[in-house]
Amino acid sequence: MQMWKTFLANRAKGFGEFYYLGSEPLDGTGDRVDxxxxELGNVRCRWYLDRKQGRLLGFDSRREEDTDECEVRLTGDFESGGVTGQRQSRFVREDNRWRRSVSRR
Structure with missing residues (x-):
């Protein structure tokens, strides 16, 4: 999430490399996402954004070439103090099991 904060604060200037790849179905199915x-140091991320609203739907992050990615998907909405965000996140570990966490703001 530190890279997302860097993007929000500095846009593409905060990275060694930053570019638009195109669009594809999220996780290979469903609606297409941007x-x-x-890349920042040895960390490479793929950010998935809703094509209509520009909301962050998730990201895949990898620290080294020969390691598994950490896959994070964000679902559900909440609004608090005029700020809208994602209520629930899920991520996969190296053993391919999903874990869920719920943000309560």
């Missing part, structure tokens, strides 16, 4: 690629 895909951004960022």
């Amino acid at each position: 895909v951004l690629i960022s």
Whole structure:
């Protein structure tokens, strides 16, 4: 999430590499999403954004070439103090099991 904060604060200037890859179905199915690629140091991320609203739907992050990605998907909405965000996130670990966390703001 630090890379997302860097993007929000500095846009593409905060990265060694940052570009729009194109669009693809999220996780290979469903609606197409916009895909951004960022690199900072040895961390590479693929950011998935809703094509209509520009909301962050999730990201895949990898620290080294020969390691599994950490896959994070964000679902559900909440609004608090005029700020809209995602209520629930899920991520996959190296053993391919999903875990869920719920944000309560």
